[in-house]
Amino acid sequence: MAVKNYGGEFWNERVRGLAPYTPGEQPRNRRYVKLNTNENPYPPSPLVIEAIKQAADDRLRLYPDPECWELRESIAERFGVQPEQVFAGNGSDEILAFAFGAFFSDKVLFPDVTYSFYPVYAKLWGVPFECPPLNDDFSINPDDYTRGRLHAGVVFPNPNAPTGRSMEVSTILSIAAARKDRVVIVDEAYAAFAQENLSVASYAAADANLLTVHTLSKFASLAGLRVGFAIGNESLIEGLRRMRDSFNSYTLDRLAQAGAIAVMKDRAYDEGVTRKVIDTRERVSAALSSMGFEVIPSDANFVFIRHPAQKGADFFAYLREKSILTRHFNNPPRITDFLRVSIGTDSDMDMFLEACQESR
Numbered sequence: 001m002a003v004k005n006y007g008g009e010f011w012n013e014r015v016r017g018l019a020p021y022t023p024g025e026q027p028r029n030r031r032y033v034k035l036n037t038n039e040n041p042y043p044p045s046p047l048v049i050e051a052i053k054q055a056a057d058d059r060l061r062l063y064p065d066p067e068c069w070e071l072r073e074s075i076a077e078r079f080g081v082q083p084e085q086v087f088a089g090n091g092s093d094e095i096l097a098f099a100f101g102a103f104f105s106d107k108v109l110f111p112d113v114t115y116s117f118y119p120v121y122a123k124l125w126g127v128p129f130e131c132p133p134l135n136d137d138f139s140i141n142p143d144d145y146t147r148g149r150l151h152a153g154v155v156f157p158n159p160n161a162p163t164g165r166s167m168e169v170s171t172i173l174s175i176a177a178a179r180k181d182r183v184v185i186v187d188e189a190y191a192a193f194a195q196e197n198l199s200v201a202s203y204a205a206a207d208a209n210l211l212t213v214h215t216l217s218k219f220a221s222l223a224g225l226r227v228g229f230a231i232g233n234e235s236l237i238e239g240l241r242r243m244r245d246s247f248n249s250y251t252l253d254r255l256a257q258a259g260a261i262a263v264m265k266d267r268a269y270d271e272g273v274t275r276k277v278i279d280t281r282e283r284v285s286a287a288l289s290s291m292g293f294e295v296i297p298s299d300a301n302f303v304f305i306r307h308p309a310q311k312g313a314d315f316f317a318y319l320r321e322k323s324i325l326t327r328h329f330n331n332p333p334r335i336t337d338f339l340r341v342s343i344g345t346d347s348d349m350d351m352f353l354e355a356c357q358e359s360r
């Protein structure tokens with residue numbers, strides 16, 4: 001889509017200086033096999049849909065609970081923490097935006113290849129940032145976050161995006177321990193898709209400076225509902241609440257709260273869906289490797305791959321022509337030959353693999 005070049009004559013300096021994030025394409029007028037935004041290919045739990053329908057009644061004339069108390073209780077129960085250690089927000093992006101504003105000031109560190117919203121938030125709040133490069137195999141070098149550079153906050157996803165590589169719990173805890181004077185945020189958007197339990201949420205509840213951020217967009221198949229949450233000690237949760245109540249007290253509407261509560265109570269459903277996604281990811285990774293693709297080992301609901309012969313942009317365009325949407329990044333240069341491919345249903349992925357086979 002062509003971007004209009006507005007004059008922006010009424011923009012203030014703040015808006016002029018923004019460098020907004022570009023979300024993955026949501027096509028409107030053509031059917032694609034949609035493997036570009038890491039949505040879950042399976043529907044949400046039927047109990048979630050039922051709970052949202054039940055909440056759609058005349059109570060909608062009333063504001064929702066700004067503290068999302070019942071939801072926080074249900075999250076706390078599922079994660080084995082206290083409701084006071086949980087914050088709920090309008091997608092994890094909103095929570096990350098609040099967290100950057102609330103906890104980072106002099107400097108924040110995040111990898112050179114990671115979620116591309118982090119530099120946007122840092123610029124929004126005027127926080128200087130430094131991006132230690134990933135190792136050649138795209139793993140994070142923990143030393144970059146434990147040595148030197150005191151007085152810097154840290155944020156990274158685990159598993160990392162768009163690489164899918166994860167870090168061990170003990171390594172994360174050592175980073176948090178080494179940076180006691182600043183907040184370490186672990187973005188666990190994709191943690192549910194790991195083979196082993198990667199979450200440090202229960203440690204975050206007890207630690208002073210560790211915060212985990214979660215989303216229902218991926219494991220709970222609810223990208224359209226916009227619900228995220230964070231787990232940390234009460235003082236960090238209060239910091240997020242202060243940010244929220246300086247913007248908009250009612251970030252989660254009644255339907256979203258009702259649906260999210262139902263997610264927490266139907267764990268067996270999303271665990272079953274997650275198992276299917278993991279099995280498909282393993283099958284697809286093995287098939288791509290045997291075709292000669294470079295496949296970064298993934299613990300997420302996507303794979304990060306390099307075609308044996310084609311440039312990333314060309315392979316992206318070829319797949320798009322075949323009605324398969326994936327994600328290509330122009331930056332940084334070291335990842336421009338890779339594509340990030342979300343794991344779809346088995347039949348989606350069979351189509352994708354067939355196109356890969358034909359492209360060689």
Ligand code: PMP
Nearest residue numbers: 091092093115157161189215217
């Ligand atoms: N963190 C990471 C690493 C992500 O990839 C995404 C999805 N784009 C998010 C956070 C945001 O998820 P949401 O706002 O849908 O909760």
